[in-house]
Amino acid sequence: MEDGRIVELFWERDEAAIKQTAEKYGGRLRALSLGIVRDVQTVEECENDTYAQAWDLIPPNEPKAYLYAFLARIIRHISLNRCRDRARLKRSAHVCELSAELDQCIASPDDCACRVDDLALAEALNGFLRSLDEEKRNIFLRRYWYLDAVADIAARFGVSESKVKTTLFRSRNQLRMYLEKEGYHL
Amino acid sequence: MRGNELLDKMELVDPALVEAAEGASVPEMQGWAKSSGADETSAYGIRRWTKWAAAAACLCLLAVGGFMAVRHGIFSTGQEPGGDIGSAQGESGDKLPDSQGNDDSEMDLPEEDRKIIVSENGVTIPPMKVSLRKDESACIIKNFFIYQGRCYMQNSATAYIRTLFDLDDVEKELLGEHLGTATGMIDAWTPKDGYVEFAGSIYGEIYTLKGYDPSFMLGLMEGHELGFYVCNNGITLKYGSDFLEDRLHLAGNYCALMYEDKGWDREYEILPLPVDVEAPAVSELVEAMDRAEFVTVEQELEEEGIGWFDVESYRLEFVKNDGVRFDVFLYENGRVWFSEFNDICIRIPQETYDAFAALVAAD
Numbered sequence: 001m002e003d004g005r006i007v008e009l010f011w012e013r014d015e016a017a018i019k020q021t022a023e024k025y026g027g028r029l030r031a032l033s034l035g036i037v038r039d040v041q042t043v044e045e046c047e048n049d050t051y052a053q054a055w056d057l058i059p060p061n062e063p064k065a066y067l068y069a070f071l072a073r074i075i076r077h078i079s080l081n082r083c084r085d086r087a088r089l090k091r092s093a094h095v096c097e098l099s100a101e102l103d104q105c106i107a108s109p110d111d112c113a114c115r116v117d118d119l120a121l122a123e124a125l126n127g128f129l130r131s132l133d134e135e136k137r138n139i140f141l142r143r144y145w146y147l148d149a150v151a152d153i154a155a156r157f158g159v160s161e162s163k164v165k166t167t168l169f170r171s172r173n174q175l176r177m178y179l180e181k182e183g184y185h186l
Numbered sequence: 187m188r189g190n191e192l193l194d195k196m197e198l199v200d201p202a203l204v205e206a207a208e209g210a211s212v213p214e215m216q217g218w219a220k221s222s223g224a225d226e227t228s229a230y231g232i233r234r235w236t237k238w239a240a241a242a243a244c245l246c247l248l249a250v251g252g253f254m255a256v257r258h259g260i261f262s263t264g265q266e267p268g269g270d271i272g273s274a275q276g277e278s279g280d281k282l283p284d285s286q287g288n289d290d291s292e293m294d295l296p297e298e299d300r301k302i303i304v305s306e307n308g309v310t311i312p313p314m315k316v317s318l319r320k321d322e323s324a325c326i327i328k329n330f331f332i333y334q335g336r337c338y339m340q341n342s343a344t345a346y347i348r349t350l351f352d353l354d355d356v357e358k359e360l361l362g363e364h365l366g367t368a369t370g371m372i373d374a375w376t377p378k379d380g381y382v383e384f385a386g387s388i389y390g391e392i393y394t395l396k397g398y399d400p401s402f403m404l405g406l407m408e409g410h411e412l413g414f415y416v417c418n419n420g421i422t423l424k425y426g427s428d429f430l431e432d433r434l435h436l437a438g439n440y441c442a443l444m445y446e447d448k449g450w451d452r453e454y455e456i457l458p459l460p461v462d463v464e465a466p467a468v469s470e471l472v473e474a475m476d477r478a479e480f481v482t483v484e485q486e487l488e489e490e491g492i493g494w495f496d497v498e499s500y501r502l503e504f505v506k507n508d509g510v511r512f513d514v515f516l517y518e519n520g521r522v523w524f525s526e527f528n529d530i531c532i533r534i535p536q537e538t539y540d541a542f543a544a545l546v547a548a549d
Binding site: 028063065066068069070072073076077080084095098099100101102103104105106118121122125126129130134137138141142144145146169 | 188189190192193194195196197198199200201202203204205206207208409
């Protein structure tokens with residue numbers, strides 16, 4: 001079923017929307033979540049919570065043109081929060097590793113809340129990503145949006161892990177410089 | 187704000203970009219090849235071939251550059267304006283000795299004496315005194331820093347490969363004493379008195395490497411990545427073993443050997459292929475390299491012209507048990523060039539080369 005029709009089902013409050021969404025995107029959403037939480041049972045919970053949240057958010061949202069990205073954003077958020085909940089008991093190495101990497105993108109990392117509102121930060125991030133060439137942008141997003149392992153990214157793009165690491169290292173530095181240059185003080 | 191919050195904020199990224207990344211993979215990146223009807227394998231092959239050609243051209247330029255540099259004294263200094271590494275000063279401002287303990291007056295040798303010396307003792311590469319002001323290309327092609335008056339150079343041909351070690355992997359095994367911080371203060375406008383201890387063209391933390399002579403090789407942590415910096419000047423090498431064994435301790439200490447027979451390129455690194463390190467051809471190769479005598483590239487060029495760089499070659503990457511890697515460039519005529527030393531090479535027997543080529547071809 002086309003995304004537009006699925007979204008219409010949500011708007012019509014037809015529970016078939018959940019079924020159709022799960023059929024079309026369930027596998028990809030579970031894969032995304034599994035990459036973050038690394039636990040099948042938790043993935044199932046995250047997936048269910050994602051559908052529930054999507055039910056609450058559509059309407060008023062109408063993501064006909066980007067339904068997968070909309071759902072992926074939800075499950076990513078939920079999965080990260082699950083990781084952090086568990087981290088209270090035991091640190092999640094994967095998320096810690098990614099967080100440490102992204103520390104490099106911030107000129108002066110501190111514990112203060114972000115000083116830039118979401119709208120401005122979205123503009124900054126998107127501006128930066130659009131300044132990258134397609135390959136670098138996709139590698140960056142696979143790592144920090146989809147939270148893929150370096151080895152998985154290397155396999156996906158048919159390059160060596162070392163090239164992925166190099167690309168990410170440079171992209172992080174470029175992001176830091178971009179944010180500084182554009183006057184964003186995170 | 188910290189990285190974990192930024193990780194959350196990544197969800198603000200435009201969904202269109204996220205969608206595009208979701209489906210991105212090798213075929214999509216090579217759309218130009220797909221649209222021309224080439225299959226994925228051949229597209230990759232074309233890409234590799236193109237890179238190979240470009241990289242070979244770079245190698246030729248390096249060789250010619252090195253040849254011209256030696257011939258015209260670009261890497262020498264004399265008393266001309268601009269900074270020079272040989273006159274590196276300590277933090278106290280005192281002149282530092284060079285790698286042989288000479289003081290500054292002894293280092294200000296006539297230009298002729300800065301050429302590579304060939305003698306019965308081998309080839310002697312004099313202490314390098316690079317003046318970036320005299321020739322900016324010197325700073326473009328090399329990262330370097332100064333430590334105890336010695337110039338430690340990162341090899342330009344393999345810079346990206348060498349700096350891709352994760353600290354976690356090698357920290358306990360390889361990193362030794364912290365020596366200081368490379369300040370990266372030198373550029374083409376740096377005056378002569380700016381060529382001081384820890385200055386250079388790169389920032390980072392300098393460490394000794396366990397098991398390696400610090401007068402030969404040091405590690406530099408740049409962010410989370412470790413690079414190997416070699417003092418490739420102020421030394422005399424007669425046989426390959428002077429480099430491979432005395433300094434790198436290669437024999438019996440390598441766990442992997444990778445090769446690329448085309449397409450190697452420092453900007454677009456491809457996946458090198460493994461070689462069976464237990465194969466006799468590999469140990470024979472190492473033994474032959476150990477036995478071979480160093481000669482200057484200048485000698486070889488005068489003998490056969492630049493053409494010997496054109497013949498098909500392999501880039502080999504030895505991976506040592508401790509994580510140190512280094513490159514060996516193997517040419518069809520048996521010549522072997524180490525990227526640590528631009529201006530000298532060795533030559534192994536043709537049958538040794540052929541045996542190795544046969545091993546690779548059989549994979």
